[in-house]
Amino acid sequence: MAFHVNNPEADALTRKFAELAGVGITEAIVIAMREAIERRRNAETPRETAARLRAKHGVTLGETARTPLPPEVFDAMWTDR
Helix, strand or coil, X not given: CCCCCCCHHHHHHHHHHHHHHCCCHHHHHHHHXXXXXXXXXXXXXXXXXXXXXXXXXXXXXXXXXXXXXXXXXXXXXXXXX
């Protein structure tokens, strides 16, 4: 199956990666795509990142932290600017 790249940046990046990995162009594309798919498949959601950081630093969320702040708090943050 033919694969034609007519984007100069994509071509340059693929050739650079192939050189760094010591493989041919086709294998470089396969490796890069596998790595990109795996990275996205294993990416943390923002909620997971927050939970991991809370656990790492021993921060617990009490009921106070789950209650939204009143609008006045946000207004006060921006009135001094």
